[in-house]
Amino acid sequence: MSECPAHAPADHPKLPREKVGVLIANLGTPDDTSYWPMRRYLNEFLSDQRVIDYPKWKWQPILQGIVLTIRPFKSGAAYRSIWNEEANESPLMTITKQQVAKLTTALHDRYGDQVMVDYCMRYGNPSTKSKVQKMVAEGCTRILFCPLYPQYAGATTATANDQFFRALMEEKWQPATRTLPPYFDDSAYIDALAASVERAYAAADEQPDILICSYHGLPFRYLTEGDPYHCQCQKTTRLLKERLGWSDDRIMTTFQSKFGPEDWLQPYTVEEVARQAEAGNKKIAVIAPAFSADCIETLEEINEEIKESFEHAGGEKFTYIPCLNDDEAHIAALTGQIEANLKGWLD
Incomplete structure (x- = not known):
């Protein structure tokens, strides 16, 4: 008008x-x-x-x-x-x-x-x-x-x-x-993440051995130059762990999508899932808390490339937990x- x-x-x-x-x-x-x-x-x-x-x-x-x-x-x-x-x-x-x-x-x-x-x-x-x-x-x-x-x-x-x-x-x-x-530390956001994990675990035939929180990576140099992203990712994982009432060995933070010759934030998701399989954790779940919507980095990179790395190393059950998308919470x-x-x- x-x-x-x-x-x-x-x-x-x-x-x-x-x-x-x-x-x-x-x-x-x-x-x-x-x-x-x-x-x-x-x-x-x-x-x-x-x-x-x-x-x-x-x-x-x-x-x-x-x-x-x-x-x-x-x-x-x-x-x-x-x-x-x-x-x-x-x-x-x-x-x-x-x-x-x-x-x-x-x-x-x-x-x-x-x-x-x-x-x-x-x-x-x-x-x-x-x-x-x-x-x-x-x-x-x-x-x-x-x-x-x-x-x-x-x-x-x-x-x-x-x-x-x-x-x-x-x-x-x-x-x-x-x-x-x-x-990243908003209680309603953490609650929504936790609820998505709880739903995925409740629907699983067998409980995953570990939950991988995979965040998009950045060159390590960005952290040393003052970018707070790494610290905020680590806090998100910690708050999610506390909200779920889990011990430290049930959840970890990794980083994906490395590009170029520099060292990026580690551990790299694609390598860590293979290490988990080789260490005997044959059932894992992966969530991507840095993404508000499923996209190429989650649907293709995580649920195809990273899943393939896990299975190639002997992993048996890979569960991808979707982004929060348009979930009501x-x-x-x-x-x-x-x-x-x-x-x-x-x-």
Whole structure:
């Protein structure tokens, strides 16, 4: 709805009724699994210096040469193995839409038409810029930007925020803004994780010997340079263990998705699951607490590549525990975080 501002002359342009925007942000997805869409997506992702911080003069010739010549074929095949053919989109896109639909319902129940909820992707479509433009055009004079990363990392939360701020730079009339802080130690988030573990264990024919909490990896150097991600991952695992009432030997933290020649955060998931099998833990469960939605790193890397490593080493029973996705407890936890950060704007 549009209306003239109070006390404005009759010929004043109508303006949209003011509202608060809640913009949910996730990592991103290619538009298709074929070569050129994959190449465009990977080029945007791997050119981000928050993700790979080598000097451009050193990295870009490698990226534009051998990496983007070969990797789109491999990544395209991986995406095809999990692609949502019915909707012609990646699972991450499907799940993000489901999450936003439920968050919209929850926030509208609380605030009515005072709030507008939408989503964007850091890489690919829909872009952060396009959704900021849309929110401003529809009257959002305040925007809460919500990267769906429980643990903060420069390569995830910070780069999503960077893109949001870049979009704001192009707005003639900038909205007031806030960004959602990490919520790795939020009790509702931990409770939701614990409930997902309890459901998976209750459904198992035999109890897993150990639960592997696999987080996306980062170069070890990032930790020494001040990134808090490693510490926040370790605390998430500890809080989950305490919530479940388990001993230390029933749960551990690992890191996946190593890329390039540097040492990354360890232990590496793909190697650790093989060690567990060789040590006699033939039944394991794996959960990915750093991911708010199932994606290529969980559905393909964990449930295919890492599972294969475990079974090749003699493992017998591999249980992947899905991400929280649009689970009601997860939506409730996210709604609580959003409501807490809307205080003073909407009460």
